[in-house]
Amino acid sequence: MSTRAGIVITGTEVLTGRVSDRNGPWLAERLRELGVDLAYTAIVGDRQEDMEAALRFMSEQHMDVILTSGGLGPTADDMTAAVVGRFLGREMVLDPALKERIAEIVAPLAKRWPNVDLDAIRIANEKQATIPAGATVLEPVGTAPGLVVPPGEPSGGPTVVVLPGPPRELQPMWSQAMSTDALRAALRNATSYSQQTLRLFGIPESEIAETLRVAVSEGVELDRLEVTTCLKRGEVEVVTRFEPDAADTYRSFVDVVRRRHPEALFSDDGSTVDQQVAGQLRGASHTIATAESCTGGLLAARLTDLAGASHYMKGAIVAYSDEVKVAQAGVAPELIADHGAVSQEVADALAAGARERLAATVGVGVTGVAGPGGGSEEKPVGLVWLSVDAGEGHRLTRSVNLPGARVDVRERATTVAMHLIRRVLSDL
Ligand code: ATP
C-alpha cells in the first residue's frame, strides 16, 4: 500500500487570502519527490477546534503522515504544538534544555528593545519549549522549534510533523525533519515514482484528451500512468507520474504525442520555453532587444527572469505612445499613419528598430490592443502583432487573437513572443 500524507496549513492570514499559501505547494513537491501520496491539503484559521477537526479528518482518511505549517510563535494564537499533543494523546511537558536554547536565541533580539518585559519573554520561551512528550525537537531556524510527533498509540495513527509558518524557516526545517528516525520510520514504505513533463504550444487541451484516447486504442496501457494535463500561460502541460516498471509504457505514450503533435510539442524534458530560448541565445552567442507597445516591457522582464540574462539581453524600448515608437524605436511615422499602430508593418519596424538601436542580433516588436477599450471591428481587443527579426531576412511576423482580459492578453502575448523567438532561433 502506498504511503499517504495530508497537509494542514494554519493561519487566519492564509485562510482569508491576505497571505497566499507557499508552504502547501512546496511541501507537496517534497512529498512527491519521496513517492508519498498527498491526499489532501487543508487550510484552517488560527482556531483550535478547526485545527483539531482538520487533524481528525486527516487521520480518519488513514494518513501515515500529517504535516502542519504555522502557529509555533510565542503568542496566544500560536497553539499548534498543544493541539497536536492533545490530538495524539500526549502530555505537554517543558523541555528545560530547549527552553535554554530558545532563551539564547531570543536574548540578542530582546536587547533591541530597551523597555522589554523580561518576565513576558520568559513566559513566551517556556510556552515555546513546552512540547508533546516523546516528540523529536527540530532546531529553531527562527525562534520556534519544530516537532516530529510519533503516533499516540503503538497500533498506528499518523506521525505529525509540526513546522513553522514563515517559508524561509519551514524549508530548512523540513530537511531536518527528514533526517529524524521518527519521520523516516513513518515514510519507510513510500514507493519511488518517476515524474516527467511534456509541454505543448499552439493546441487546445481537448486535442490532448483526444490523443489520450488514441493512445489507449493503440494499446498503450494508460492505466499504468497517472496523467494530468493543465493549461498554463497558454501552453498545455502534461505531467505523468508512474512506477519505475512502467517506464516503457510512458515512452510509448510520448511516441503517440510526438507523432500527433510534432509542431506543438516543444519540450519533453520539462524545460520551459524561457529556458530553451535562454539556451539558444547563449549557445549561439546571440543578443536580443525588444520594442514593446501593448506589453509595456513584460517581455523584457521575462527575458531577464533567469540568472545569466546579461549574457544575451541588451535592453528594451517601451514604445507605448506613437511618439516614442517614432523617436526611440525609429518607426517611420507614415507606417503608423497608413496602417495604424497595431499592424504587421509597425510590428516589423519595432523589431528592426530594437535590433538596430540597441545593437542586438535579434530584435522583437510587439504591438496590440490589450483592451478593455480601443478595439474596433477591424482590430478587436486581443489582436496582437508580433515580429522577431534576426537580420539578413530571418524574420517571423505573426498576428494572434488572444482571449481574456487586459492582463491575460498582455501575459499571453509574451508567451507567443517567446515561442516565436524560439522558432526563429532554431531555424537560423
Ligand atoms: P512565528 O514564530 O514567526 O510566529 P509561526 O510558526 O507562528 O512563526 P505564523 O505566525 O503562523 O508562523 O506565520 C508567520 C508569518 O509567516 C505569517 O504572517 C506569514 O507572513 C508567513 N506565513 C505563514 N504561513 C504561511 C504560508 N502557508 N505561506 C506563506 N507564508 C506564510
Ligand code: MG
Ligand atoms: Mg500565526
